[in-house]
Amino acid sequence: MRYGIIGVGAIGGFYGSKLAYSGQEVHFLLHSDYQFVKEHGMQVDSCDGSFHLDHVNVYQNVEDMPKCDVVLVGLKTTNNHLLAKLLPPLLHEHTIVVLIQNGIGVEADVQQMFPKTQLVAGLAFICSAKTEPGRVNHQCYGSINLGNYSCKDEARFQQILNDFTNAGVQAASVPYEEARWKKAVWNMPFNGMTVALDTQTDLLLKNPDTRQLIRDLMMEVIGAAQHLGVTGLTEAFADKMIETTDVMTPYSPSMKLDYDFHRPMEIHYLYSRPIEIARAAGYRMPKLEMLEAELRFKEQA
C-alpha cells in the first residue's frame, strides 16, 4: 500500500518513518523541513533503536504527491481547516484516512468535509518530539490503536495494522467510541489542568485537593460517555488512569507544551466539542465547562 503523511511532526514523523524504514512506500508533505530532508534524509532517535532514512519521498506541495491508499494525518486539530485543501489531491476512491489526533468529534467533522472517504481514528500512546529539522526524538512507548470510524474495507484496515506491526509498532484494533472517550478520560483533566495551574502531572496528583479534582473531572468524562451509551468506561477506569499517572515521570501534556511555546491550544476538540456533544444529549460537565472557560481566557491573555 502507498502511504501519505500530512503533518510530519513528532507523531506523523515517527510513524511515517517507521513505515518507510520497514520498506513501505511513504510520501511526506513537508514545509520548512523540505530542503533539509531532501538533502539529508530523516533521523529517528528512538528508545527502540535509532535509525536514519537516507532517501525520503518529500514534497512541498500536495499537488505534486501521488494518490495514496492510506493517509496518516499528524496535524494538530487546530489546523484541521487545512485538510479541505490538503487531502483531496491524495484521495482515490478507496483511500483510508487515519486521523492520529486528540479529542472528540474530529472524525465527525472531517467526515462532513469528505462524506465518501473512509476514516479511522489513530490513538497514539507515545512520548516523542520533533527536536530539529528532519529529526524526531522518540523517548518511550510508541503503540498505536486504530478505531474504525467509517472504513468498510476490512481487509485494508487489517493491512494497516499489519504494516505497523511489521514496522515494529505495536498496533491494535479498538472500538472507536470507547477508545476516543477512554483517551479523553486522561486527556481532558490533565491537558487543561496543567495549563490552568501552570504545573505538571505529578504535582496535580500530589496535592490532595487537585488529586480529588482530577478524579472529579475524570468522572465527568466517564459520566458523559455512559450517558451517551458508550460502553467500557467505569469508575475503576478513573482509578486506573490515576494510578498509571502516579508512576509516570512528571509530564507536560501536549496542550501544556503548546501553551508554553505560545502555539494554539486544541481547546475545540479536547473540550468544546465533547462538552457540546454531551450537553446536546442532556448531560452537563460543569467542572470541565469551567476548565474550558479558563483555557479560553488564558488563550487570549
Added chain:
Amino acid sequence: MRYGIIGVGAIGGFYGSKLAYSGQEVHFLLHSDYQFVKEHGMQVDSCDGSFHLDHVNVYQNVEDMPKCDVVLVGLKTTNNHLLAKLLPPLLHEHTIVVLIQNGIGVEADVQQMFPKTQLVAGLAFICSAKTEPGRVNHQCYGSINLGNYSCKDEARFQQILNDFTNAGVQAASVPYEEARWKKAVWNMPFNGMTVALDTQTDLLLKNPDTRQLIRDLMMEVIGAAQHLGVTGLTEAFADKMIETTDVMTPYSPSMKLDYDFHRPMEIHYLYSRPIEIARAAGYRMPKLEMLEAELRFKEQA
C-alpha cells in the same frame, strides 16, 4: 459606649478612626505600628475628607485594654484562631462583637468559641488600604451594613448604627443570612477567579467565556442560598452584580492582593465553609468546588 478595635488594618483602622474622630471612646490593639501611632497618632487619607488623630488609645497587649461595650474585629479570618486569646480580656457580660469579615460561617464558629457573647456581622463596602504605619488610605465607598446574628440588646445594636452614622459612616441594619449570602454572590466568583487566572475584575467580564463562568458561579451561590431557605436572592441579583462590576474601575479583590503579597488567602470562610454548609444540606456547587481546589493548589505552589 466604649469601643475596642482588634485588627487595625484597612478596615478596623478606618472605622475605628472615624468613630474616634467623632468623639467616641475607642481603644486600638496594635502590633508593629504601636510605637509609631503612640508618638504620631493616626492619619486617614479619605475621599470623604482626610483627618488626623493626635492622641490615640493604643495598646500592645490586650490584657492592658479596658472591657469594651463593642468590639470591632477587623482581622482577616485566617487569624480568627487568635480570637480565643484576644477577645476574652475585652468582654463583659453585655459586650457586642462586630465581625467585619468576609465569608460564610464566621459567626457560627466564633459563637462556638464564645457561646454567650452577642455577635453581629459587619459587611463593609469600602475601598481602603493601610499604606504605611498609622496611615489608612480610603479611596471610595465606605458604608457598613450590620447583620444581627445573636445580639439580644436591640437598643445597643441601634446605638452602634447611630454611632456610625454620627461618625459620617453610612450604616444600616440588614437581615443576617441574606446579607452574608448576597456578599458571597460577588465575593466567591471574583476573589477566587482573579487569583486563578491572575487577572482583574474587568478582564474576567470582557472575555465572553469567563463572563459566562462568573455568572455560572454566581448562580451556584444563589442556588445554594435558595436551597438553604435564605430569601432575597434571585437570578436578577446576579445580573445586577455583574452590571455593577462592569462600571467599577478594574479591581483586585482582597484575596488577589493577599495572593500577590504572599499572605494567607481566606479560602476557608470564602469557599470551604459555604461549600460544606450547602453540601451538608444536599446542594452541590461543582464549579466553586473546582475553584476551591485550584486555590488550595496555588496556596501551596
